[in-house]
Amino acid sequence: MSTDDVDIAEEISADAFHALDLRLRGAGDPDPVRRPDGSAWIARTRRLVATDGPGCWVAEADGAVVGIATSIRREQVWCLVTFAVRPGLQGSGIGARLLAAAERHGAGCPRAMLSASADPLAARRYHAAGFALHPHLRLEGPVDRSALPVVTGLRAGTEADREWLDDLDRHHRGGPHGPDHDALAADGDLVVAADRSGYAYASPHRLVVLAAREEATARMLLWECLARAEGSFLASHVTAVNAWAVDVGLAARLVLSTRGYLGLRGMAPPAPYLHDGALL
Missing domain, CATH: 3.40.630.90 (Aminopeptidase)
Structure with a gap:
């Protein structure tokens, strides 16, 4: 990922998580709202590209960005920050390649952390990657x-x-x-x-x-x-x-x-x- 990719990365992230919220919405829940302002997300991701460039990746298809992964390495721990694939393209292998690329940034780290959504497909992927999943209470x-x-x-x-x-x-x-x-x-x-x-x-x-x-x-x-x-x-x-x-x-x-x-x-x-x- 380069700084030139960050704006489109924010768009993909916002679209993907909004689509997930729509899919997981329960009966009687209010309509999910797409991220209204991506400026904070963009500012944070620009910092990550500067501090952890080898951990930040995009996937392209036909010259267009279709998926993103950002991660950080802090001494003994590697953390996955954001991971998203453009809606409609999940299940095509894009996510697996992105996650593998980002994880190389944490090679040799004895510890790893990520915060996962309620997406059952993502939970299956993280479990297969060796992560123990501990439910979030809100x-x-x-x-x-x-x-x-x-x-x-x-x-x-x-x-x-x-x-x-x-x-x-x-x-x-x-x-x-x-x-x-x-x-x-x-x-x-x-x-x-x-x-x-x-x-x-x-x-x-x-x-x-x-x-x-x-x-x-x-x-x-x-x-x-x-x-x-x-x-x-x-x-x-x-x-x-x-x-x-x-x-x-x-x-x-x-x-x-x-x-x-x-x-x-x-x-x-x-x-x-x-x-x-x-x-x-």
Whole structure:
């Protein structure tokens, strides 16, 4: 993938995931909305092409881009960021070749992570590639502000905190977020524990990523993110080993559901850790 491919890559990604949402829509669910603004996706992918060019690929047919895969390598962990084939062309072998090309970027990495949609075809492909699939729990809805506890020991994070944030990421994932902090910061504000025992990126509407050394710190960070929420709030990547997050979410009167999977190879589900959907 080159930077010249990124705009069409965004179009394919948006079309593919919208088509999947339409296919998996349940009875009574609202009509899915195609990604309305791809600017953040484009900015993130341009960064990935710059930092991890060998992990970012496109597939072409008759001179047109028909599929994309982006991935990153961070020390001991390889992460698949985005993987999509133009609607109508799935099942033709394009996806298998794209995934194989992207995985070469992680050659020798003992760990691998990906965040998978609820697409059963994708789940089968990832399972065949050696990934154990751990269901995502989702917590979503308006926060019951009467349930919010008093939280202390936290402060706003800065770029000066990134070194110890990366050490915490190494503990959980085997690799830091490193150059991905800029993308995470674009998605949400950084709040950290004053004793450097945990951090979270969150916007007023969703949790981006949360990591801590102990559950008590993780709970405080999630409560703080909920306290800053405006309207409906979403924490969409909660694995079963992070039951503490379910406790907090249900106490705040969020709605619990399931959707998609965390795919892991060579590692157990990290905890206390709630991953980002793209940068993990």
